[in-house]
Amino acid sequence: MFGKKKGFTASQSKRMSARMQSSTVGSHVARSTSASHARRKAQNAASVEFSNARRAGRATQGYVNHVGTSARSGESERDYARRAARQGYVQEMQSRARRRRVAFFAGVAALVVVVAVAVGVFTYFNSSDSKLSLGSSNAADALVKAESGQPYYVLCAAELEGAAAAHGAQTDAYLLVRIDEAARVVSFASIPANLDVRLSDGEFHPLYDARSIGGDAELIKQVANLAEVDVAHFAATDAAGLAGMVDAVGGVDVTLAEEIDDPRAGSTVLPAGSRTLSGAEALVFLRATNFAGGFETASDNRVAFTVALAARALSSVGLDFAALVGDAGNYLGCDFTASDLIALGDALRPLDQATVYSCALPGYESEGDVTLFECYDDEWSDMLARFKAGEDPTAVDSSAAGVSPSEVSVEVRNGAGADGAATRLGEMLASAGFEVAGVGNVDDATTYPETLVIWKDEANEGAAKAVQKATSGGRVINGGDFYTFDTDVLVIIGKDWMPVS
Numbered sequence: 134m135f136g137k138k139k140g141f142t143a144s145q146s147k148r149m150s151a152r153m154q155s156s157t158v159g160s161h162v163a164r165s166t167s168a169s170h171a172r173r174k175a176q177n178a179a180s181v182e183f184s185n186a187r188r189a190g191r192a193t194q195g196y197v198n199h200v201g202t203s204a205r206s207g208e209s210e211r212d213y214a215r216r217a218a219r220q221g222y223v224q225e226m227q228s229r230a231r232r233r234r235v236a237f238f239a240g241v242a243a244l245v246v247v248v249a250v251a252v253g254v255f256t257y258f259n260s261s262d263s264k265l266s267l268g269s270s271n272a273a274d275a276l277v278k279a280e281s282g283q284p285y286y287v288l289c290a291a292e293l294e295g296a297a298a299a300h301g302a303q304t305d306a307y308l309l310v311r312i313d314e315a316a317r318v319v320s321f322a323s324i325p326a327n328l329d330v331r332l333s334d335g336e337f338h339p340l341y342d343a344r345s346i347g348g349d350a351e352l353i354k355q356v357a358n359l360a361e362v363d364v365a366h367f368a369a370t371d372a373a374g375l376a377g378m379v380d381a382v383g384g385v386d387v388t389l390a391e392e393i394d395d396p397r398a399g400s401t402v403l404p405a406g407s408r409t410l411s412g413a414e415a416l417v418f419l420r421a422t423n424f425a426g427g428f429e430t431a432s433d434n435r436v437a438f439t440v441a442l443a444a445r446a447l448s449s450v451g452l453d454f455a456a457l458v459g460d461a462g463n464y465l466g467c468d469f470t471a472s473d474l475i476a477l478g479d480a481l482r483p484l485d486q487a488t489v490y491s492c493a494l495p496g497y498e499s500e501g502d503v504t505l506f507e508c509y510d511d512e513w514s515d516m517l518a519r520f521k522a523g524e525d526p527t528a529v530d531s532s533a534a535g536v537s538p539s540e541v542s543v544e545v546r547n548g549a550g551a552d553g554a555a556t557r558l559g560e561m562l563a564s565a566g567f568e569v570a571g572v573g574n575v576d577d578a579t580t581y582p583e584t585l586v587i588w589k590d591e592a593n594e595g596a597a598k599a600v601q602k603a604t605s606g607g608r609v610i611n612g613g614d615f616y617t618f619d620t621d622v623l624v625i626i627g628k629d630w631m632p633v634s
């Protein structure tokens with residue numbers, strides 16, 4: 134059906150050869166019959182080096198079949214080297230420009246990141262400080278800036294909002310905290326909300342009235358006067374804030390020495406033992422005051438809670454702790470900045486390796502229309518001296534110095550067999566100001582060769598020494614479980630006692 138494919142004719146082959154020769158790389162000239170073209174052919178062929186005479190001859194006739202690798206342009210080696218050098222220089226300049234562009238854009242990107250981080254940090258601190266601020270509080274009027282590197286004092290106030298709507302001793306809590314960052318010592322002094330004080334209006338009030346009369350500044354000044362210190366910082370919160378803080382850190386671990394069942398604190402009953410308090414349970418724990426130990430036990434609970442809450446917060450580090458600080462303004466107000474709190478956390482972390490002391494203002498509650506707390510001034514003076522020195526405020530002074538006889542109860546027993554000896558010694562001690570709870574004879578029918586002044590509670594060792602001094606004799610001993618008595622000190626008259634005329 135189809136004919137055979139025809140091959141190239143001789144004329145087609147010649148034309149194809151001519152086209153291929155004209156496109157061959159090398160120096161050649163097109164065929165031409167003119168004289169000028171012929172001369173150019175010869176000149177062109179002469180300017181090209183060929184491997185043999187035959188090829189050179191064909192080139193003069195206009196044919197170049199192949200140009201070997203040894204073929205060169207008309208430029209000299211010097212010109213070629215110069216051109217190559219210029220080309221290398223251009224390439225180097227282009228490479229440098231590319232590197233500069235890369236470095237520039239990398240620098241711009243880094244700058245953008247730095248600016249973004251700086252803006253983020255600024256926004257974080259600015260937002261955190263704004264939330265932490267005390268707002269319209271006049272606390273700054275009473276705060277005194279602490280010296281750099283020295284211990285300073287912080288007053289913490291909490292409105293606990295008892296189960297009943299009443300405002301007073303059960304619903305307010307105050308802690309004066311001494312912080313020594315360098316020594317890593319934190320000391321707490323619990324101040325009763327119903328402490329009887331004279332406020333700026335010239336009248337006596339319970340301390341919890343201070344804020345309603347003179348604002349936060351009034352409260353700070355009253356506590357500063359009581360403790361004889363300058364207060365550098367103030368922090369305040371309420372029931373919702375406390376509960377929020379507890380829930381934010383995942384609960385607070387405490388150990389309850391006794392069951393908490395106080396209707397004024399809330400309907401929840403907290404059994405004795407170790408437990409993790411939720412926010413709602415923490416409020417019951419902090420409000421409860423119906424303990425056998427009264428305010429002192431409630432104070433111990435509040436300090437233990439505060440330390441446990443701080444320890445739980447400080448267990449977070451880095452960004453986690455920064456996030457907690459950033460959220461803190463949702464729960465409390467203070468004059469600390471976010472950076473202050475972060476630095477304080479770094480200084481005290483881990484809190485369980487810091488030294489923590491606590492004490493409660495010593496005194497008693499008076500009965501009346503309003504229950505007021507009266508301070509034992511002498512005892513508070515000794516306790517305060519240790520508190521301000523960064524020592525244990527509750528450390529017992531084993532000497533008789535500073536003991537107030539009116540605060541020491543004594544029972545006198547006659548173990549010498551001499552009639553009326555107990556009565557006479559009781560009268561002597563009473564005249565010296567001691568509270569003599571009773572006199573009588575020993576009940577073991579034993580004659581004691583020496584007079585004994587006995588104490589059992591370590592806190593009463595100094596009182597026993599004061600009694601010994603007042604009786605002009607006797608040996609002070611720790612009675613342990615060998616003697617039974619309900620007073621601070623028991624005196625057993627021995628045969629060696631001679632009444633002073």
